[in-house]
Amino acid sequence: MSFGSDPARDAAVAALLGCTRAAGPRAILGLGDGPIDRDTLDAALATRRRQVESNAATRGLAEAAIAELEAAAAALRPSASEGRSRTIPRPPSSPVPPVRPVHPKVSAPPPPGPIAGRSRTPVRPTPRITAAHLTPFDRLVLSILVSGGGWNARTRVLVAGLAHQAGLDAATLRRVVSGLASFMRQQGVAGTFGEVARAEHRPAPPPPAPGRLESTVLRMAEGVGREFRGDSRSSFYRLVTLFGLVAVFFGVVLVTVLTAxxxxxxxxxxxxxxxxxxxxxxxxxxxxxAVDPTHSVTPSTRPGVVRPATFERPPMFRGDAVPETVVFDLGRLPAAVDDLATLARRLELDVDRLPEAARVQWEDAIGLFARTWPRMPSDQRSQVLASILGVLRVAETPEVADRLLAALAVDPEAPIREELDPWRRAFRSGVLGEIVVEQSLPESVREIARRWVAERLPGSDGRHASGGPFAALGGRALDLMGGTLVEQAGVLGIGDFEDAWERWFEAQAALRRSDEVQRALVATLGRVLAVNRGLGNPGPSTDLLGRLVREIDWTAAGPDPESLRDAYQAWMRDSSIDGQALWVLGSVLDGPAGIGWFRPEFVLDPQATPGVRLRVLADVLDAWPESRTPVARGELLPVEGVLLDQLDRLIPEMAAVIRDAGTSRELLEALLGAERLALATTLLAADRTREAEAVIGQVISQVDSQETGVDIPDPRSPVVRGNDGEFAQSLKEAGRDADARIAIIDSLLADALAGDLGPRDAEALVQEAWRGSPAAVRDVARSVVLDAFSNGPNVAIEMLNTVGRAARSEDTAVFIEQYTDAILPSRRDDDWDAAVRRALARHAVSLLDADAIGIDRLANAVGETVLARARAREGEVAAGTAFGAGRPDPSSSAAAAADAARRVATGLFLAPGGDRSLEDLDRRRLARRRLASDPIRRLVAEHVAELEYLEFILEARVPVRRVELRSAMEDAADDRAEADSGLRQAASTVLRMVELERLRMIVRDTDPLGGMG
Amino acid sequence: MIDRGMARVGRGGLPSVIALAACLLAGAAAPMVPADPPPRGFDLQARLEDLDPARPIEYLELAEEIAEGLATGESADRVLARRLYGLAGRLDPDRLAASAALGLASLATDARTKERYRAAASLLDPESVRSVTADRPEVDAETALEIGEAFGDFRSGRTIGLRRALQDPARERLIQGWDHALPGGIEWLRRQTEAGGRQRPVVDRTDALAMIRVELALLDRGRPQWSTLLALEGDPPIVDLRVDRVPSLLLDDAAASRPRHRGGAWVE
Missing domain, CATH: 1.20.5 (Single alpha-helices involved in coiled-coils or other helix-helix interfaces)
Known part of the structure; x- marks a missing residue:
């Protein structure tokens, strides 16, 4: 090729163009052999021009090469066809990327169509991708890439789909995408978007025709959707109605479920x-x-069955409620008590004289108390009695005593005149009983009371009776009044009669236990039978008999069923009791309001001979239901059978655990199990069955799995960092270089396994933690101690040894709290130093002794369980007790539990025939306290006291179990004498409490009709 | 005997020396017997003969006189004093039983027996005994802290604080109360502190734990954690007496039925 006269320049131009002139204009412009249009020609020229300008070494060379290019274009222009008239955007003068050869390959001819159709203007492959090279497919792909944010998973799927449709394989597609990417880089944003806009819209594929079912579902879905969108007002109303109906439906279901x-x-x-x-x-x-006109007196007798007495209505009555004045009077009680206290002080100043005003005041107070006492709460009743005795205590002269006691004069057997007479007379009689036994009263007072009691209320002074003297003599007065009232049937106005009896019943219930009330009712019934004032005819006597029959519990589970049976026998055998009375009794027992087991043939013929009586009696006794509870049931505790079975299983098992425990920890675990069992029985006694059930479950779990449920961390054995002294030496060598010291201290963290340091290194580190200087060194040392060595025993010992060197600052306090997990008092507190030392010492002990934490946590659990028992037992008495806040100490909790038991015992009175008093128990408790020099033995002492109070309570409540109770106490004493440790003594004592409580438990009768079915 | 031996030696001669040596050897070989009690100021036998069950107080008074100045260890006098105390308590339980129990406690040769008698006295008369068990001296917070710091310094090689504490009678008494719990006892601590120097004493982890527990016991001032309590005091059972068995504790029934002393023997 020759471009001019200069061969060297020609060669340079040829090299720049890549070919000589002889190759022809097409080769010079980089065009192929196919037909070209002007646009292609111009584009090729522009492309080659840019290439020359960028690659030419000199300007002159570039001009020469460009001249050749233009000559070649001029040569081809005449033969080029007309192209589309558009302006090829001049590319920006940005660096042209190196030419990459593009070798598009198509494995199969593309089908015709808008997507992969042929390019209208076939483009000769060139080193660069230009807009002219883009086919409609390319533009479509380009649009997908642009709109999809480039080549990603989504666009990949779309493009792959297009490629498949176009029949392109993966390799081809990859080239297309690469080329487009190159184009995008070259053309920039404007050029790219320009080509994207030219992409042909690809029509969406028509959706497949839905099937019949599918179309139906679609229509329905569409319809429901319209409805739920509430597009129209009617659909909105339909929605409201629908949801309203649903709500009503569920409401009805809920109410039905809850109330069913x-x-x-x-x-x-x-x-x-x-x-x-x-x-x-x-x-x-x-x-x-058919009514026998004479049956009300002499019934027609049919073989085997006597026609019972019939009445227009079942014999029964109920008096009116307590007069409203009583309620009003209750509010005056506190003032009356205060008045008596004032009166007592005045009398002290002048013991020889009782002014009339004082006497009136005294009488008014007595009257007030007498007409309200059954409605007083128990503590108020005690205050009232104390105030009365307080006045009498200063009545030293006989004259004053006589005048004061005149207000208490009572004749229980005098006719009842007014409905509150039963209350008044019972109260006065009860107070007389208290006066007789109260040794602090002057003899002048006691002598009068003693005389009156002997005359009008003969019998024991009641000091050992259940309920004490007040209950004993008050009850005795009621019994006497009952006889009087029986005699007054038909004499006293019917209203007064019924109201007086109503008050009588109320006084009995307030004064006595259930079995004592039962006995009083039975005795009164016997009196009614004996007096026989118009029984069989409608009237007060018959109504009284009916009422008494209803009040008495004739079932097998009733209080004192044996006494009732004995009384019935006595009535039937007593020839002085008229047959008619027994006939009426039998009729009422068999009547509509009678008892289930009493059969018609038990109704006695009023004309029956003694022999017939005995025969009927025998039949009745045969049918009499067996008593479900022992004689003198007292207050037995019905408990679900399942729970009783569990208790019966756990008591011996726990005894074995206590016996076999060896180490202190095992003994504490055994003690905890016993305490939990005692808590369960106390909860059962307090009728908190569900809670008791949960606690019993805990004990079962402990016995079966030997796991107490107390969170005790596993013992730790941290690895001691080796080469003890190396760290200390490094630190020493670092001298005063703070950064070096920090680095050395930090390096301790590199050994992730070490949890403790040797003694020398521990000393060095702790020294820095306390007194490191500057503060940064100290902070780093503290961080390392907390992060890496908080469980290291050597570090802990060193911390304790040298804590005195630490500054008394807030930072130090925080550090120690974080290190020990203890809460320190304020730094201004006098106890701060001791508290710090205590916290560090406890932390050190917890690391040095693996058992220490476990023992302390078990002790805490024991304390909490005992306190729970004290609270449960406290629920039995009205007065509350403030228990201290914070974690309870076991011995303090035990003292609280013993105190609670004592308060319950104080509310009782000596069981009949009891040979001990509460004072005796208190004295023994005090003696044991003196034996206890440490918390564990104090725990034992208090538990023994609680056991003794409990036995006292149970003897009063369940006298029939006295023998078993005493035997259990003997066994408990033997256990204590033989025990080799305080903890074992405590555990065995607590287990005896469980046994005592168990003695008064019976299986709960699940028949809702009791023994009447 | 020795005096006589010395006299022979004084008159000289080998036989005398041999005799002296024999005396010395005999004296050395003689069994150790308690020295005779100091002579009483009264005729014991006469006093015993004069005892009358109708005057129980005389039994108590004689027992106190005999018990006064008794040497340690079992002796006939100690046995006699016990019997007299027991008789006093059995003959007049209402007035003398508590005192008799205290007297018997004073004659007890072991802590457990002493505690039982003091417990009996407390049961009979709570006011007669403030505390049955051997009490440790009370410690105030400041002293407890001071001793704790002294222990800590001791473990670090600074013994001067502990040395000063041991030189103070009150503090020494406090530390003495924990002698059984301290490693090597108080005497070892004293020797270590008196050795001087800044050499850290050898205290291994077990010893350190024991000392730290004593510190805690002092710092907790009567309300120790149970782990500390069990480690230091163990878990002894409480002495639990039954009121109905106290008389037999004072004196068994057989001996109580023979309150008179006639012809050198106790008779009914």
Missing amino acids: PSPVVRDTNLRRQEAEELLTRRLEEEKTA
Whole structure:
């Protein structure tokens, strides 16, 4: 090729163009052999021009090469066809990327179509991708890439789909995408978007025709959707209505579920309904049956069955409620008590004289107390009695004593005149009883009371009776009044009669235990039978008999069923009790309001001979239900059978655990188990069955798995960092260089396994932690101690040894709190130093002794359990007790539990025939306290006291168990004498408490009708 | 005997020396017997003969006179004093039983027996005994802290604080109360502190734990954690007496039925 006269320049130009002139204009412009249009020609020229300008070494060379290019273009222009008239945007004068050869390959001819159709203007492959090279497919892909944010998973799927449709393989597609990427880089944003805009819209593929079911579902979905969107007002109203109906439906279901009776209740209701229907049928039958006109007195006797006495209504009465004045008077009690205290002080100043005003005041107070006492709370009753005795205590002269006691004069057997007479007379009699036994009163007072009691209330002074002298003599007065009231049937106005009896019943219930009330009712019933004032005829006597029959519990589970049975026997055998009275009694027992087990043939013929009486009696006794509780039931505790079984299993098992425990920790675990069991029985006694059940579950778990449930961390054995002294030496060599010291201290953290240091290194590190200087060194040392060595025993010992060197600052306090997990008092507190030392010492002990934490946590658990028992037992008495806040110490908790038991015992009175007093128990408790020099033995001492108080309580409540109770106490004393450790003594004592409580538990009768079915 | 031997020696001669040596050897070989009690100021036998069950106080008074100045260890006098105390308590339980129990406690040769008798006295008359068990002296917070710091310094090689504490009678008494719990006892601590120097004493972890527990016991001032309590005091059982068994504790029934002393023997 020759471009001019200069061969060297020609060669340079040829080299720049890549070919000589002889190659032809097409080769010079980089065009192929196919037809070209002007646009292609111009584009090729522009491209080659830019290439020359960028690659030419000199300007002159570039001009020469460009001249050749233009000559070649001019040569081809005449033969080039007309192209589209558009302006090829001049590319920006940015560096042209190196030419990359593009070798597009198509494995199969693309199908015709807008997507992969042929380019209208086939483009000769060139080193660069230009807009002219882009096919519609390319533009489409480009648009996808641009809109999809480039080549990513989403655009990849779309493009792959297009490629598949176009019949392009993966390699081809990759080239297309690479080329487009190159184009995008070259053209920039404007050029790219320009080509994207030219992409042809690809019509969406038509959706497949839905099937019939699918179309139906779609229509329905569409319709529901429209409805739920509430597009129209009617759809909105329909929605409201629908949701309203749903809400009402669920509301009805909820109410039904909540109010529906349980199966047991349903069963009970059903049985009650059946019984009522039976009663109604019987009443109807009796009404329609032929009436024997003489049956009310002498019934017609049919073989085997005596016609019972019939009444228009079942014999029964109820008096009116307590007069409202009583309620009003209750509010005056505190003032009256204060008045008596003032009166007592005045009398002290002048013991020989009782002014009339004082006497009136005294009488008014006595009257007030007498007409309100059954409605007083127990503590107020005690205050009232104390105030009365306080006045009498200063009545040293006989004259004053006489005048004061005149207000207490009582004749229990005098006719009742007014409904509150039973209350007044019972109160005065009770106070007389208290006066007789109160040794602090002057003899002048006691002598008068003693004389009156002997005359009008003969019997024991009641000091050993259940309820004490007040209950004993007050009850005795009521019994005497009962006899009087029986005699007054038909004499006293009917209203007064019934109201007086109502007050009588109320006084009995306030004064006595249930079995004593039962005995009083039975005795009164016997009196009614004996007096026989118009029984059989409608009237107060018969109504009284009916009321008494209803009040008495004739079931096998009633209080003192044996006494009732004995009384019935006595009545039937007593020839002085008229047969008619027994006939009425039998009729009432068999009547609609009678008892279930009493059969019609037990109704006694009023004309029956003694032999017939005995025969009927024998039949009755045969049918009499067996008592479910021992004689003199007292206050037995019904408990669910399952729980009783569990207790019966756990008591011997826990005894074995206590016996076999060896180490201190095992003994503490055994003690905890016993305390929990005692808590469970106390909760059962307090009728907190569900809580008791949960606690019993804890004990079962402990016995079965030997796991107490107390969180005790596993013992730690941190690895001691080797080469003891190396760190200390390094630190020493670092001298005063703070940065070096910090680095050396920090390096301790590199050994992730070490949890403790040797003694010398520990000394060095702790020295820095306390007194490191500057502060940065100290802070780093403290951080390392907390992060790496907080469980290191050597470090802990060193911390304790040298804590005195630490500054008394807030930082030090925080550091120690973080290190020991203890809470320190204020730094101004006098106890601060001791508290710090204590915290560090405890932390050191916890690391040096693996058992220490476990023992302390078990002790805490024991304390909490005992305190819970004290609180549960406290619920039995009205007065509350403030228990201290914070973690309870076991011995303090035990003292609280013993105190609670004592308070319960104080509310009781000596069991009949008791040979001990509360004072004796208190004295023994005090003696044991003196034996206890440490918390563990104090715990034992208090537990023994609680056991003794408990036995005292149970003897009063369940006298029939006295023998077993005493035997258990003997065994408990033997256990203590044989025990080799305080903890074992404590555990065995607590287990005896459980045994005592168990003695008064019986299986709960789950029959809702009791023994009447 | 020795005096006589010395006299022979004084008159000289080998036989005398041999005799002296024999005396010395005999004296050395003689069994150790308690020295005779100091002569009483009264005729014991006469006093015993005069005892009358109708005057129980005389039994108590005679027992106190005999018990006064008794040497340690079992002796006939000690046995006699016990019997007299027991008889006093059995003959007049209402007035003399508590005193008799205290008297018997003073004659007890072991701590447990002493505690039982003091417990009996407390049971019979709570006011007669303030505390049955051997009490440790009370410690105030400042002293407890001071001793704790002294222990810590001791473990670090600074013994002067502990040395000063041991030189103070009150503090020494406090530390003495924990002698059984301290490693090597108080005497070892004293020797270490008197050795001087800044050499850290050898205190291994077990010893350190024991000392730290004593510190805690002092710092907790009567309300120690149970781990500390069990480690230091153990877990002894409480002495639990039954009131109905106290008389037999004072004196068994057989001896109590023979309150008179006639012809050198106790008779009914």
